[in-house]
Amino acid sequence: MTDRNVSRGRSNRRRSRWGAVCAGLGLSTAVALQGVAAASGPPAPPRPQGRILDTPAALAGGLLHPDAPPAGANDWSCRPTREHPRPVVLLHGSAANAFNNWSMLSPWLKQQGYCVFAPNYGGVPGSPFQATGPIADSARQIAAYVDRVRKATGARQVDLVGHSQGGGPAPRWYLRFEGGTNPAHPKRNKVRSLIALAPSNHGSNVSGIGTVTTKLGLNPTVSAVVGQAWSDQMVGSEMNKKLDRDGDTQPGVRYTVIATRYDEGATPYQNNFLTAGPGATVRNILIQEICPQDVSDHLSLAYDTNAAQLVSNALDPAHAQPVRCGLSLPVLGG
Structure with a gap:
């Protein structure tokens, strides 16, 4: 065999080895990329669209169309995934x-794939x-x-997200006294x-106004004008005493x-917080x-994108996002 043929044979073997190495590296890279893609899972949902003036716009819309559901809510054909x-x-x-109340959070949760429902309750139909x-009565x-939601969707359980009364005494009364929970069998x-935003869990003094009306015995008079919910939510009310008598929570509820x-x-805002009883978990977040830098007040907390992410994390703790x-x-929110 000539030297040229020997050299050509060695060159071919080297190319074959390099080809095998490159193919192996390519395969390893592809496998690694597939692993990264699998580990990363589906993309995180976009940040909720909080904009200055969203809250005033929603308030105006609620006055003009008080019976309208917020965007994303009350699709009775929705089936949970x-x-x-x-x-x-x-x-x-x-x-x-x-x-x-829900013109920001409702469409954002719908965008994430939830079946979202938002009733009006505790007032005269057609009133804003x-x-x-x-x-x-509200409970x-x-x-x-x-x-109705459970029957329409076929779901065994729901999650409640509420603001103010809707995160505090109304749903807690429902859980304790109106069949929302089964303490003997929490799985039922x-x-x-x-999940509650600024809930009036243990009564409110409304920045001291409620303290004055309570001490002067004016709560029945105020309630005759604005509704019984005023008196019920005052610190020390009979409603609060009954609701808190056996603890803050029900077994099996997060x-x-x-x-x-x-x-x-x-x-005071500290009255928002709950203490966990047997079989329940509580996370209190200030x-x-x-x-x-968040300076949301009572009203704008429902239009606060930081709070919205905390709500999403509480609904789906396994996929919580920073x-x-x-x-x-x-x-104004933001």
Whole structure:
């Protein structure tokens, strides 16, 4: 064999070896990339679209169209998915309605794939000022609505997200007294989670106004004008005494409370927080401890994108995302 043939044979063998090495590297890279893609899972949902003036716009819309549901809510043909097996029921606060309370959070949760429902309750149909009646009556309306949602969707349980009264005494009364839970058999509960924004859990003094009306015996007079929900939510009311008598929580329910230091409605804000009883879990969050620049007040906490991410995390703890803290303002949100 000539030297040229020997050299050509060696060169061919070297090319074959390099080809095998490159092919191996390519295969390893492809496998690695597939592993990264599998580990990363589906992309995180986009940040909720919080914009200055969203809150005033929603308030105006709620006055003009008080019976309209917020975008994304009340699709009675919606069926829960494996990723989001429980419908979300949004419960507005006192003297509010579903439209003006949930026009940011409702479409965002719908975008994530939840079946979202938002009733008006506790007021005269057609009035923009709902959740003004007795707490016990409101709780019975919530009970009927949850049963309707469960029947329509086929879901065994729902998650509740509420603001102010809708995160505090109204759903807690429903859980304790109107069939929302089954303490003897918590797996039969109709509700898995209660997530509350600025809830009036242990009564409010409304920045001291309620203290004055209580001491002067004026709560019945005020309630005759604005509704029984005023008296029911005052610190030390008979409703609060009955609701708190056997503890704050019900077995089998996950509770999350999101409060703001700048609350002027459900005050003092420490009254928002709950204490876990047997079989329940509670996470109390002061939003300024997560986002120090957040200055949301009682109203704008429902239009606070930082709080919205905390709500999403509480609904789906296994896929919680970091809160990308942004500025949120009193009244305006952000």
